[in-house]
Amino acid sequence: MHVKQVSIFLENKKGRLLDALKALAKAKINIRALSVADTADYGILRMIVSDVPRAKAALESAGFTVKETEVIAIAVSDQPGGLAKILEVLNNAGLNVEYVYAFAEKHENDAIVVLRTENIELGIKTLTNAKVKILEPKKVYSI
Amino acid sequence: MFWQKNIETLPREQLEKLQLLRLKATVKRVYAKVPYYKKLFRAKKTAPKEIKTLEDITKLPFTTRDDLQKNYPDGLLSVTKDKLVRLHTSSGTTGKPKAVFFTEKDIATAANNMARCLTMTGVTKSDVLQNMMSYGLFTGGLMMHYGAEKIGALVIPAAIGNTDRQLLLMQDFGTTSIHLTPSYALYLAAIFEKKGRAFRKKLKLKRAYMGAEPYTEETKNKIESILKLKVYNSYGLTEMNGPGVAFECGFQAGMHLWEDSYLMEIVDPKTDRPLPDGQTGELILTTLTREGMPIIRYRTRDLTAIIPEKCKCGRTHRRIMRIKGRADDMFILRGVNIYPQQIERVLMSVAHVEKNYQIYLEDNDKMTVKVEITKKLFDGNLEHLKKLQFDLTEKLRAEIMVRPSVELVEPGTLPVSEGKAKRVFDNRKIY
Ligand SMILES: [Zn+2]
Numbered sequence: 001m002h003v004k005q006v007s008i009f010l011e012n013k014k015g016r017l018l019d020a021l022k023a024l025a026k027a028k029i030n031i032r033a034l035s036v037a038d039t040a041d042y043g044i045l046r047m048i049v050s051d052v053p054r055a056k057a058a059l060e061s062a063g064f065t066v067k068e069t070e071v072i073a074i075a076v077s078d079q080p081g082g083l084a085k086i087l088e089v090l091n092n093a094g095l096n097v098e099y100v101y102a103f104a105e106k107h108e109n110d111a112i113v114v115l116r117t118e119n120i121e122l123g124i125k126t127l128t129n130a131k132v133k134i135l136e137p138k139k140v141y142s143i
Numbered sequence: 144m145f146w147q148k149n150i151e152t153l154p155r156e157q158l159e160k161l162q163l164l165r166l167k168a169t170v171k172r173v174y175a176k177v178p179y180y181k182k183l184f185r186a187k188k189t190a191p192k193e194i195k196t197l198e199d200i201t202k203l204p205f206t207t208r209d210d211l212q213k214n215y216p217d218g219l220l221s222v223t224k225d226k227l228v229r230l231h232t233s234s235g236t237t238g239k240p241k242a243v244f245f246t247e248k249d250i251a252t253a254a255n256n257m258a259r260c261l262t263m264t265g266v267t268k269s270d271v272l273q274n275m276m277s278y279g280l281f282t283g284g285l286m287m288h289y290g291a292e293k294i295g296a297l298v299i300p301a302a303i304g305n306t307d308r309q310l311l312l313m314q315d316f317g318t319t320s321i322h323l324t325p326s327y328a329l330y331l332a333a334i335f336e337k338k339g340r341a342f343r344k345k346l347k348l349k350r351a352y353m354g355a356e357p358y359t360e361e362t363k364n365k366i367e368s369i370l371k372l373k374v375y376n377s378y379g380l381t382e383m384n385g386p387g388v389a390f391e392c393g394f395q396a397g398m399h400l401w402e403d404s405y406l407m408e409i410v411d412p413k414t415d416r417p418l419p420d421g422q423t424g425e426l427i428l429t430t431l432t433r434e435g436m437p438i439i440r441y442r443t444r445d446l447t448a449i450i451p452e453k454c455k456c457g458r459t460h461r462r463i464m465r466i467k468g469r470a471d472d473m474f475i476l477r478g479v480n481i482y483p484q485q486i487e488r489v490l491m492s493v494a495h496v497e498k499n500y501q502i503y504l505e506d507n508d509k510m511t512v513k514v515e516i517t518k519k520l521f522d523g524n525l526e527h528l529k530k531l532q533f534d535l536t537e538k539l540r541a542e543i544m545v546r547p548s549v550e551l552v553e554p555g556t557l558p559v560s561e562g563k564a565k566r567v568f569d570n571r572k573i574y
Contacts, residue, residue, distance in 0.1 A: 007523030009516045011553050037525045042516075042551050044525050063555050065516050067523040098524070 001124050002070040003137045004052045005114065008045050009065040012038060020045060020064060027058035032143055033114055035101035046101070048073070048114060050141050070120050073140045075110035075133040083113060089130040095123055107135070107143050144393075146255075146262035146294070150403055151458045158459055162406055163197050165431035170194050170203065173437050176221040179214055180204075180439065200406060200429065201417055205440045211241040211382065219436050220244060227435055231282045233381035243282075243381055244435040250289065252432050253384040256401050257290020260390035261320075263399070263456075264350055264375045268295030271316055271347075275323040276355065277303050282385025283354050287322045290387060296320075303327070306334060317347045325358035325366070332369040348372045354379070354386050357466065361491055376465055382441055383428055389463055397450045397462030404432050407463070408440070409449055411480070412470035420451035423480070425470040426463065444470045446482055474567055477508045481543050483566045486512060489538045494520055494531055499554065502547075504569045510547040512539065515554045 010016050017036070024031060030050040037044050049055040052068065059066045076082040083100070090097055095117045103112035112135065117123030127134055145151050153161070170191045173180040183204040184190060193202050211219070220227075229245040245253070266272065272291040278284035278300060291298045299312055303324075309331075312318065323331070328351060335343060350373045351366065363374045378398050379386035388405060389398035400407055408427040409418045418424040426443045446469065450462040468484030475481070483502060490500055490512075499515035512535070520531065532549050540546040 005523075007521075009521050009528075009551075009553060011551075016553075039525070039529060042528070044523060044528075046523070063553070065518055065521045065554055067518070067521050069523040098526075 001134055003073045003140050005069050005071045006047045006049055006052060006055050007067045007069055008059055010043050010045050012041055012043060023058050023062035024055055027054055029055045033101060033103040048140060071114050071116045072123055073112060073114050073135040075107060075135060076113050078109060078111050086132055090117060090126060093126040095126060103143060105143055144262050146259040153459055155459050158402055159197060161403055162431060166406055167194055169431060169437045172221050173439060177219055179218055203439055205442050206438050207442050212239045215239045216242050221437055222246060222435050231381055232280045246435040249433055249435050253286055254289035254293045256404055257286055257387035258293040260387045261290055261294055263390060263392045266294055266296055266320055270296040270319045272296050272320045273299040273301050273312060273318040275301050275303060275309060275321055282381045286385040286387060313346050319347050319349045322352045324355045325353045325362055326356060328353055328366045332366055335369055343371060350375060352377055380443060382438060392456045394455050397464055399458050399460045399462050402460045406431055412473055420449040423448040423467060446470055474569060476510055476545050479544055485542055489542050493534050493538050502567045504571050506571050510545060511550055512547045513550045513552050516551050517554055
């Protein structure tokens, strides 16, 4: 149930984000979802990609500092308050959500959301108990 | 444990009296016998009779590396050549080497100082010292050998290399102490890890002395934990007889420098003004007993500070701190002397960043430290990066009294200069 996310360290310099995306395009890797978190000088680009090991290799050989992290991908019914309900479940369980971002594409009418909790195992357990639909990694990479 | 308790614990007053006596004799000797020194003295309008107290040493000229190179091969001798029994050289990275000559008595003094050092760390005649250093023009191997033999320890002159044989020697002869370079020690550590605990249990290793190359505290800790022994810091240089100039005692809180053999001063490397005990500056050494080739006020270019407090071990010879860097690398910011190694130490302690950093100085005394974000430092968490940046800034401020701005940059973006990596980029137009 652990989805692998590729995170890279980016300096806030013109063209660096583009360089990263170009490196992936050259390796024929599809980006399923993407988010950037930044400060004034640097940031982290987070992505769900079609092929994690090859994406990592391509980015590293292009000189980027890459880290694989584990996240949870869930299906959220596409209606107002859908995500809020899920986050509430985690909040009630005392689990801190570090970040959340969404896939561009829908999956069987559901919105796909990537989230990372401090404790992934506990996050999965809590979500499973609350009957939240958690997606298999294999499915996620190919959406 | 003491090798010569009387002299090692001689009350300061008597020690200083002895130093003055020896300083006067040394100054007289070089003035009379070494034309080059006579010339230097005259250029500074000074003469041996000017030396009435130890403080008067500041009236004397410095001897630089350049002076030694200029006088290569034998321009600074104060005895006739038939009195000499040994020479060592130290090669510079550029230009001519430096040659240092020894009389029989000089060798005996150096060996005796080395014996004090080793005894201080617990070596006795029942110990077995495996000397894994190069024997040759380099002073490290031979001087350690002589010192250990003087104590009566069993010396294995294993020299460098052939690791299988080194391990066999350790095992078969019960080596208790090793002398080696830090890079070889790291190599051995990797082999010890591979061989496992059972192998280490067969050995009697207790202590290691590392020389010839500088090493970080982290390297030292790593070697101590893997080889399961104590590493004692030491200080020496060929110009001053090689190893054994200063050494850690059992308390391991700074290195005792043998003040009956060397007169030490700390000066500000930019202004040449003497600095009080406790302040960091360039270490200046004058030989007090050397016959063959006495050296007056040698500029070691090494940065350290004298520890004024008395050591718990009872020795009265003052200690110096671990060498903090080279005077050549120092820069001044807002009137504060700063050297890259200070910054490096903080980076190491906070983030295990060792070499991937650069310091930029801009007008208005603005200082920026750029730190490369390597795989080791990056876990994909933005808050951790922000915290790292904050911690680095605060720790650096505490260390150098100036608040730098810390920037995190991608690896490979820092300009690399040929050969030695450049650390400090001083873009200030106005000083
Ligand atoms: Zn001591």
